[in-house]
Amino acid sequence: MNGLATAPWLLAQQAAVEAPLISLGVLDLAIIVVYFVMVLGIGWYLKQQTTTGEDFFLAGREMTAWIAGLSFLSANLGSLELMGWAAAAYQYGILGTHWYWIGAIPAMLFLGLIMMPFYYISKTHSVPGYLKLRFGEASRGFAAISFAFMTILMSGINMYSMALVMKVVLGWDIHFSIWVSSLTVAAYVALGGLKSAIFNEVLQFVLIWAGALLVPILGLYEVGGWGGLKERIAQNLGRGDYVHLWSTLGSFQDNPMGIHWTGIVLGLGWVISFGYWTTDFLVVQRVLAAKDLRAAKAAPVIGAAFKMAVPFIVILPGLLGLALLDVKLMPEAEALKTGGHSYNEVLPLMLARYCGPGLLGLGITALIAGFMAGMAGNVSAFATVWTYDVYRAYINKDATDAHYLNHGRLCTIVGVVVSIGAAYLVMHFASIMDYVQALFSFFIAPLFGTVLLGMLWKRASPAGGFYGLLAGTLSSIGMWIWVRLDPGALAIVALSSHAQAMAENMYRALWSWIVCVVVTVAVSYATKPKPDSELVGLVYGCTELPDEGDAPWHERPAFWAAAVGVVFVILNVLFW
Amino acid sequence: MIEGGRLSIWFFVGLMLTIYGVMILGAGLYGLAHPPAVKLAWLHADLWWGAVLLAGGLIYLRAFNPYKVRRPSR
Numbered sequence: 001m002n003g004l005a006t007a008p009w010l011l012a013q014q015a016a017v018e019a020p021l022i023s024l025g026v027l028d029l030a031i032i033v034v035y036f037v038m039v040l041g042i043g044w045y046l047k048q049q050t051t052t053g054e055d056f057f058l059a060g061r062e063m064t065a066w067i068a069g070l071s072f073l074s075a076n077l078g079s080l081e082l083m084g085w086a087a088a089a090y091q092y093g094i095l096g097t098h099w100y101w102i103g104a105i106p107a108m109l110f111l112g113l114i115m116m117p118f119y120y121i122s123k124t125h126s127v128p129g130y131l132k133l134r135f136g137e138a139s140r141g142f143a144a145i146s147f148a149f150m151t152i153l154m155s156g157i158n159m160y161s162m163a164l165v166m167k168v169v170l171g172w173d174i175h176f177s178i179w180v181s182s183l184t185v186a187a188y189v190a191l192g193g194l195k196s197a198i199f200n201e202v203l204q205f206v207l208i209w210a211g212a213l214l215v216p217i218l219g220l221y222e223v224g225g226w227g228g229l230k231e232r233i234a235q236n237l238g239r240g241d242y243v244h245l246w247s248t249l250g251s252f253q254d255n256p257m258g259i260h261w262t263g264i265v266l267g268l269g270w271v272i273s274f275g276y277w278t279t280d281f282l283v284v285q286r287v288l289a290a291k292d293l294r295a296a297k298a299a300p301v302i303g304a305a306f307k308m309a310v311p312f313i314v315i316l317p318g319l320l321g322l323a324l325l326d327v328k329l330m331p332e333a334e335a336l337k338t339g340g341h342s343y344n345e346v347l348p349l350m351l352a353r354y355c356g357p358g359l360l361g362l363g364i365t366a367l368i369a370g371f372m373a374g375m376a377g378n379v380s381a382f383a384t385v386w387t388y389d390v391y392r393a394y395i396n397k398d399a400t401d402a403h404y405l406n407h408g409r410l411c412t413i414v415g416v417v418v419s420i421g422a423a424y425l426v427m428h429f430a431s432i433m434d435y436v437q438a439l440f441s442f443f444i445a446p447l448f449g450t451v452l453l454g455m456l457w458k459r460a461s462p463a464g465g466f467y468g469l470l471a472g473t474l475s476s477i478g479m480w481i482w483v484r485l486d487p488g489a490l491a492i493v494a495l496s497s498h499a500q501a502m503a504e505n506m507y508r509a510l511w512s513w514i515v516c517v518v519v520t521v522a523v524s525y526a527t528k529p530k531p532d533s534e535l536v537g538l539v540y541g542c543t544e545l546p547d548e549g550d551a552p553w554h555e556r557p558a559f560w561a562a563a564v565g566v567v568f569v570i571l572n573v574l575f576w
Numbered sequence: 577m578i579e580g581g582r583l584s585i586w587f588f589v590g591l592m593l594t595i596y597g598v599m600i601l602g603a604g605l606y607g608l609a610h611p612p613a614v615k616l617a618w619l620h621a622d623l624w625w626g627a628v629l630l631a632g633g634l635i636y637l638r639a640f641n642p643y644k645v646r647r648p649s650r
Contacts, residue, residue, distance in 0.1 A: 027603055031596060038592055045583065067585060199585045206589050210596065214625060218616050356612025358603030359622050362596060 021169045021345055022352050028361025035207070035365045036184055039200050039372070043188025046196045053404045056193030057125055057384045059289035067202055068295060069302030072286040073310075074201035077208060078158050078374020082314060082367060083165060086350075087343035089318025090329055092256045093233075093242030094575060096318070097311045101245075102269040105304050105568045107277035109561045111287070112300035115278050117545050118455050119288060120296045122537050127281040127451070128389040134454040134538045135465030137393070142469060143450075144389035146443045147281060148382055152415060153439065155378035156422020162371035163423070169348045170364070178423055181368070185376045186416035189383070190409045194289060197380040201286075204369035205306075211366025212313040215347075218354045219320035232323035242322065245575045251498075258500030267506025271513040272440065275448030282381040294548040297557040304564050308571065314347075321346040324353070379419065383411040438480045438505075445509035446472025449516035457524075458532065458539045464524030472516025479508045583642050590636025597630025 024032075050056050063071070088096040124130045128147060132140035163177035188196045223229045234240045241248040241255055248254045249261035277283060277300075290296035321329065327341050327349075335342035341349065351363040387408045392399070399407075450469045453460045482489045483504060493511065494503040535542040553559050604623030611617045 027599060031599060034592075034595055034599075038588065042588055049582070199588065202585050203588055203592060207592065210593065210629060214621055218619070218621060221619075222616060353615050354621065356603070356607060356614050356617065356622055358600040359625065362600060 021341075021348050022360065022364070024170060024361060024364065025357045027357045028364065031358065031361035032365050032368065035369065036180075038203065039188050040184060042199050042203070043191040043196045046192030046199060050191070050193050050195060051405075053401045053408065055195065056405050056408050057387065058285075059193070059195035059198055061289055062291045063198060063286075063289045063295070063299075064291060065295040065298035065302060067198060068287055068290040068299035070205045070306070071198040071201040071289075072283055072299055073303040073306050074205040074208075074373045075197075075283055075286055075377030076374075077205070077310070077370050078377070081310075081374070082208070082212075082370040083161070083344055083347055085314045086318040086321075086347040087345075089315040090321050090343050090346045091318075093322075094245055094315060094319065095248075095255060095257050095259075097245060097315050097575070098264050098268060100307055100311045100315070101568060101572060102264065103273040104277060104307050105564065106269065107273040108300045108304035108307065109565060110274065111278045111284070112297045112304075112557055113561055115451075115455060116287060116296045116300065117293060118538060118540075118543070119284060120290070120293055121543075121546060124288075125388045126385050127279050127284055127447075128385060130538075131450065131454070131465070132389070132393070134535075135450070135460075136462040138466045139450065139462070139469055140389055140393065142466070142473075143447060144385050144393075146473070147385055148390065150439050150443050151282065151378045151382045151385070152418050153422050155375055155382070155415065155419035156424075157426055158371060158374045158378065159419055160423035160426045162368065162375075165344070165348075165367065165371075168345065178420060181372060182375065182416050182420055182423075185372055185379060186413055189376050189380050190412040193408065193412075194285065194380050194384070197376045198286060198289060200376060201373050204373040207362075207369045208366045208373075209313065211362040211364075211369075212317075212347075214354060214359065215350045215363070216312050216316040216320065219317065219324065219350065223320060223323050229319060229323050233319065236322060243319070243575075245572060247576055252496045252500075252503065253498050257502050258498060259503045259506065260496065260499075263494070263499075263503050263506035263510075267503075267508075267510040271445045271448060271509045272506065274452075275444040275509070275513070276440070279447045279451045280444060281385055282377045285381050285384060286377075292549070293546055294551065294555075294557065297548065298560065301557050301561045301564060305560070305567075308564070308568060317350045318346050321350055325349060375419070379412055379415045382415040383408045386411050386415070438476075441480070441505055441509040441512060442473055442476045445476060445512045446516035449513045450520065453517065453520050454539070456540050458535050458541050459524055459529050460520060461524040461527045461529040463527040464520040464522075467523045468516045468518075468520025471519040472512045475515040476508055476512035479511060584640045586636050587640040587642060590633050590638075590640060593629045593633030594637055595633070597626050597628075597633050599626070601626030601630055 049060075052060075054060055085096050085099065119127075119130060122130055122133055124133065126144075128140045128144035131143050159178055159182050162181055163172075163174045166172040166177040167174045188200060192199070220226070220229065223232055230240070230243045233242050246261065249259065249264060252258050252260050287296050287299045290299050325346070329335075329341050329343050329346055330338070331343065334340070347367070348364075351360060355363050387404055391407060391411075392404060396403070446469050449472055450465050453468070454465055479489075479493050483493060490499055490504050491497040494507040496503070499507075532542050537543050548556070600622050604620055604626045607617075607620060607622055612622075
């Protein structure tokens with residue numbers, strides 16, 4: 001998940017190594033320039049088709065399942081995803097794959113089959129918009145403002161991390177990288193809105209695979225396949241736990257991540273994963289742009305199928321780095337002290353190992369595309385939530401569609417400018433990833449409890465929804481402060497004195513979700529629920545789900561979801 | 577741009593792959609005479625990867641040629 005991963009990786013420090021890791025030739029630079037021209041050209045072309053608010057904020061709701069599905073996944077393939085998890089794979093081994101499989105696949109399938117019908121038929125423009133329909137204005141306002149805050153900060157972090165990588169890897173000026181990339185994103189999203197973001201995300205998806213696929217292919221060839229890789233890692237590290245997904249999770253001490261399987265299954269696989277994939281508007285917005293209900297249900301299933309393959313271009317290069325690199329990579333702070341290479345450089349190092357002129361430019365362009373996809377996702381989601389759930393709800397209720405369209409364009413520019421400010425702010429923090437993780441557990445985990453109960457339990461009352469969300473958020477913030485003030489509290493929050501930072505994030509999310517659910521249930525029983533007639537189209541049991549339409553079995557989302565589920569189980573067993 | 581028609585995203589994908597295919601294939605051909613200083617250079621990854629990108633790009637350009645694809649209904 002974009003930014004959901006913990007660990008002290010990508011954004012650890014703002015200082016960079018003096019000598020660049022890679023130097024690009026004329027051909028490589030030409031490939032990067034072609035990419036920038038292409039994304040700006042798409043934005044300019046799509047401006048002609050973006051004439052209404054529906055076009056700008058929901059891409060006219062005319063996307064096919066494939067386009068919505070690939071965009072859904074690409075918006076998530078941001079900077080932390082590509083560089084961060086490759087680094088984490090070098091640091092923690094194959095355990096990073098959990099963030100792609102159990103930490104994504106079940107939630108994506110659940111979104112497609114169970115939750116999407118409600119988002120789609122309620123015709124909401126946003127997740128906070130759904131909360132307004134289900135629980136009322138207070139829940140919507142709280143969720144909208146916290147989402148806007150989180151999204152802008154994430155966008156700034158994306159921007160800063162890209163600039164940092166460009167500086168470390170290529171020696172580019174950090175200000176140049178921030179301004180060029182952010183102004184490009186601002187231009188194409190402001191011109192074509194969500195449609196432009198989606199078109200570019202599909203383009204970026206293809207580019208990421210085209211640019212990154214060679215590293216695992218050539219790496220596996222060099223190391224002698226999966227068997228050779230395991231053997232080489234065991235030889236280099238003197239331990240075999242870097243290549244097992246589940247067998248080392250029986251206790252906190254037995255794996256490099258210092259985590260227990262309950263934290264992975266309940267904290268990551270249930271709360272954080274379901275919270276992110278089903279309630280973070282950044283990704284849900286892409287599916288809302290689907291042309292009909294079947295496409296909306298199929299899009300997350302298609303996304304899930306590709307998500308299962310992403311470890312091949314992200315985790316595997318990290319493992320190959322462990323097996324093949326002659327240099328030993330180290331934490332960022334240590335690398336800065338000693339002048340060595342950090343974990344974060346594993347993907348660029350592997351690219352430089354195999355890719356000559358041209359291919360190297362393509363690989364670097366793939367990284368830039370990943371950064372820009374994540375940034376555009378944040379900015380377009382921010383513009384929608386701010387326009388519909390803050391500006392239209394509280395500031396200007398009765399303006400024309402053209403006014404909201406112009407306001408959305410303005411919000412895109414403002415969102416980018418504020419993100420740039422956030423990027424500069426981030427430079428002053430030593431380990432911003434900790435704060436990012438905290439933000440996710442503050443806002444995403446309790447929101448999932450609220451949305452889930454809202455959709456599945458008609459007795460949940462408006463007061464229950466609001467106070468549950470508030471209590472979950474405050475409890476998460478409270479636990480975070482508690483551990484910062486008293487590090488010994490980590491053993492209580494994460495249930496073990498051997499727990500490490502990663503475990504704290506997982507268990508804090510789990511506790512805050514539990515608090516949200518308990519408070520929602522308790523307050524709901526003490527307050528008056530909405531009548532069933534007001535819950536039609538919003539809650540299971542009160543809603544007759546619309547028919548997907550006649551389609552043969554091989555075109556039904558449920559069939560493909562089952563197929564993805566089977567492959568998911570097989571993969572987990574294979575790499576047990 | 578294209579009179580009466582709307583360009584598909586897949587057309588842009590085809591265009592991008594074709595341009596990159598030509599550039600990387602060109603680098604691969606040059607690399608036959610001047611091999612790059614990378615591991616496994618003898619596999620000429622740029623040559624065959626460039627060819628794959630170019631072939632994929634041409635297939636997409638043909639399949640989503642705006643002069644042949646019917647205008648999608650909204």
